[in-house]
Amino acid sequence: MQIGPPARHCAVRPANAARHPARTALATALLALSAACTAETPPAAATGAAATRAAAASALDIVCTELHDSDRTRLVLEVGRAHTATRPDVVRFEIVTPEFLWPAPGQPETPRFPAEFSDASPNLAAALRFGAAHDSDDALRLLDFHAREPDAVALEGLRGSLALHESWQNRRALASLFYAATGNLVQLVALDCRRFGGD
DSSP states (O other), rough: OOOOOOOOOOOOOOOTGOOOOHHHHHHHHHHHHHHHHHHOOOHHHHHHHHHHHHHHHOOEEEEEEEETTEEEEEEEEEEESSSSSSOEEEEEEEEETTSOOOOOOOOOOSSSSTTEEESSSSTTTTTEEEEEEOOTTOOEEEEEEESSSTTTHHHHHHHEEEOSSSSSSSTTTEEEEEEEETTTTTEEEEEEEEEEEOO
């Protein structure tokens, strides 16, 4: 452990500089170089890269597919870094509802949907309110959601919850998605969820 001012790794001590004007100028330049070498700050690029890695590690993405059909995505969720124990920072929430078509401007007609419609919602994060519960390891286990106003989203009165029934094992967990809406729409779907990031 070093106590006191940091070592001058490039320090130069020119001898008898005062008796020779030319050496005096050289000594001044060398002392300026010595002072510059004393400051040991990490490169800006390295600092920026570390900050980027920290931010990426804090984000949590969850993609859930139907338990018996892994090709059928039902929920895409992204939780940011500003979450609390009960108030998650949800920045992306997209739900797939086969029984309801969402407006999708610009979407071409497909064999499954008419033009400008899809069973995949837009990002509903800003239109929904969220609550959360975490386990003893601070891992997300329950996420409740509901529309801020009954008609805040196209699927009127949307509300529901994502329940993770086990702790993450190899970044995967069984879960269930419940959602309901105006018009007696009630769905409960068994899910296989995968986690990305959040470390």
